[in-house]
Amino acid sequence: MKRNLILNLIWSLLFSVYSFVVCAQQEDLSMQNEDYYKQFQELENGELRTFFFFNTPNRYNQVSPYDWLDTVKVYLNSSEKTKDTASIRNYQLIQSQIYYDLGNYQKSLAISKSLYDNLDELDMELKKTILDLLDDNYAKLQMFSNQIEVRRIKRELGLTENIAFYDIYASLGQYRKAMTDYMTEEKKELKDDDYYGQAIYNNTIGEYLRLDKSAPTALSYFKKSEGLIQVFLSDVTNQRTDKEITDGKILKAIIIGNIGKCHLQLKEYEKAIPYLEESRDIIKTFNKSKFSSDFIENTLALADCYLKLDNFAKATDYLSDDMTPVKTENILKRNRIYADFYYKTGDFKNATFYLKRNIKIRDSIDAQASNIINQQLTSVVAQDLENSRKMMEMQKAELEESRKDIKARDDKISLVFVSLIFTLIGFAGLVYAYLKSIKNQRLIAEQKFIIENALVEKDSLLKEIHHRVKNNLQMVSSLLSLQTKNTTSKAAIEALEEGKSRVKAMALIHQKLYQNDDLSVIEMQGYIESLINSIQSVYKKGGHNINIAIDAEGVELDIDRAIPFGLILNELVSNSFKYAFPHDDSNGKIYIHLRKMVGKEGFFEYTDNGIGLPDDSEERAKSSMGFRLMSRLANQLQTTLNTDKTTDGVRFWFNFK
The missing domain is CATH 3.30.565.10 (Histidine kinase-like ATPase, C-terminal domain)
Structure with missing residues (x-):
């Protein structure tokens, strides 16, 4: 009897799971069959169409973005003829988003900038949409100074409370700094029952760790994130909108793809392939016709896996997939995979061709990248410090206001005590003075703690800058060494060696600076010893x-x-x-x-x-x-x-x- 009861419970549980899966599949199918393009055309005006467009995540499920773009251009031309400024603005905003979805960030930025010029005339919802578009485009184009300015305007308009820079630090290669700032900024805002937010949080930390070459640790965060997003999608107690379901599915695809890329980084190619293929399939379904950097990265990762496993047919299938990388690192990765493929198949001419392509790209990047990154990093650091200073001033003002309130309240209490119990004035005064002293000491300790933390962060950033300057000077020294090997003139070689020696002397200064606890001075005994060792290595x-x-x-x-x-x-x-x-x-x-x-x-x-x-x-x-x-x-x-x-x-x- 007991055994039959247990079997009935198991069958009931299995039937519930099966029913849930079937319902979910039917819901996904209905979303894919929905003709959003036709619904968009049937709406009456630009305002309704704009609202519908930006609240329909899977809008390109049946009609490509290019068809949407053609239709929007027709509506825009019609609005321009009737001089309907509100509709013109709405259709331009839709245009900018479509260009962004297609990966044409320059065009999207040009339109959103023209809309930004009339920002004061718009309502808060349109302001937010335009500023978000500008923020996203500047991020894709790595125009970080402009991105910082947009975020400052967002804060002034009350669209955000704090300005965060962790994504900019990540774009500049500062993954540990990005992770630390992200954990500080986002963890305090998360709720325990916000499974979608928790999934994003763990996935982002995992991504920073993966980019920092810490694949095993990153994998644990991605696995946790996968579990959280599965709970979010499986939660039948909360009714999800189409947008929430689509966002959840796309996030799941990104997480799964990241797990696959971790296995690739760990050289576990056969483990990586199922994750990467599943991720591609989900992105194709729920991010249809939109440009997706994750889709391209997963495709390149699959080609790399199959190439490492010597499955050349599969590798070429993915390499010939219809994709146009935008990011420089993806272009370089594709060229590197092509070069590996041709080298393995014995076509050394084509292998050399793709290697030369990468060399040209790297040369053009290396010529200015170091200075640009240093300038952008300095700009971000300066803005970050400025924001910290403002926050400290605000906290100081709040503490001062609080101190005044406490003082006023204490004064009132003192007056009451004086009027009621005159004999206890002396004792009350002593108690008041003691309490005031304790409060002041606590305020001073808190302010000192904040200032000391800011100074420590400033010192670490200055050390990072000196470290980068030293690395750049070492690169110049290496270039001079290379030139020396390609020069036959004795006089030229001597001149190059002298130049290299002088560059090393300056690089050594910056090395000593970032190694010192005190960044203002250099201990000369050790510096002179290191300098002489460096000169001896030149004059062998x-x-x-x-x-x-x-x-x-x-x-x-x-x-x-x-x-x-x-x-x-x-x-x-x-x-x-x-x-x-x-x-x-x-x-x-x-x-x-x-x-x-x-x-x-x-x-x-x-x-x-x-x-x-x-x-x-x-x-x-x-x-x-x-x-x-x-x-x-x-x-x-x-x-x-x-x-x-x-x-x-x-x-x-x-x-x-």
Whole structure:
């Protein structure tokens, strides 16, 4: 009897699940069969059509965006003839969204910018739609400064409370910073029963981790996100709109695709393929005819998987799929997969062709990308710090207002106590003073905590900038090394080596800065030791047997003095290695002395016991680039480089402020 009851319960449960699946499939089918294009045409005016268009997520289910665009152009021309400004504006807004859906972000931006010029005349709903379009287009085109301005306007209009920058940091490659800011901004707004929001939250964190090459950790977030979106779609207790169902399905496709890309990153190609194919199918169904970067990335990932598994037929099927990558990384990835495919199939000519394509794209990007990214990062950081400062000021004002309210309330209470119990005035005063002191201390502690956190963040960002500058200078040094290998002229090689040495001296300054806890000064003893090691690596044939004594312990210089000082020292040590010991450097000695006392002039001395300067050294100094460079660098230190010929070699010295 008990066994039969259990079996009946199991069959009932299975029947419920089957009924739910069938209903869901029927609902999806009805959504796909709905003729939204015809419904759009049957509406009476531009306002109704605009509302319908922006509230119909799966509008291209039967008719392509190009047909929609043609129809909207007809309505727009008709509105222009009748000079119906409201309808003109509505149809232009629809046009801008269609171009965005097609991936033509430049065209979409041009239309939305023209609408933005008359923003003051619009109601709040239209303002929000236009500003969201501008925000999305600027993000796709990586125009982050403009994106920041749009978000500032959103906040001023009350469309958003805070300005977040985590997506901009992610676009600039700062995935850990983006993840930290995203978790800080979004977690506090999420509710436990908001399964859709929780799914987006975990998927976004997983995406940042995947892009930061932490695939195993990312996979755990994606799995959690998949479970949450499944709960959202399966929740029969809440009636979902068509838009909510479509958004949920598309999010599910993105999550599944991300799981597949994680498996690809972990080289688990056979595990990745089912996820990527399912993701593509869902996007095709629910994001029909819209441009989708996720669809392209999943297609390229599938081609890569099949290529790694040597299934060339499947790989070429996906590579020849009708797709037009917009993102540079997707174009580079497609070219790389083509090159791998042709290399594996023995067609080296085509493999070389696609590799050359990627080299050209990377060269054109590398020429300006570093400076642009640094400028954009600096702009975002500056705006982020400005927002933090404003928030601190607002919090400070709120705390001050609260303190005033507390003080006023306490004053009233004190007056009541004075009028009622005069004998307790002394005790009440003591209690009041104590409470006020505690409150002030708490306010001061809170403000100090906020300021200290802001300073720590500023220091970390400054270190990041110095790190990037050092990397850029190292790239310049590498380019000079490459040029040296392709140059046969001895004079040119020497000039390039000297240039490389000077670039390394400057790069070392920035390296020491981002490694220091104190970003304002550089400890010179360690810097000089590192500089000499760097110079020795350039002049491989000399300088390794010379006894070098450095006396700069405890001396610290700021960057304005450290850079010219480092370049002067670079020239002096390089000249000693090249010219001071032409026959044998086993008895060679170099002495470097640096002193700087607080409030007093500094002193620098450099000597070697080499062959010394030639008799015509003054004439040579006028024509020598190295001597002219040292003289100009000494001028930057507001001093003059002095030279003394000694019996054992040469001595250079100067005083500086």
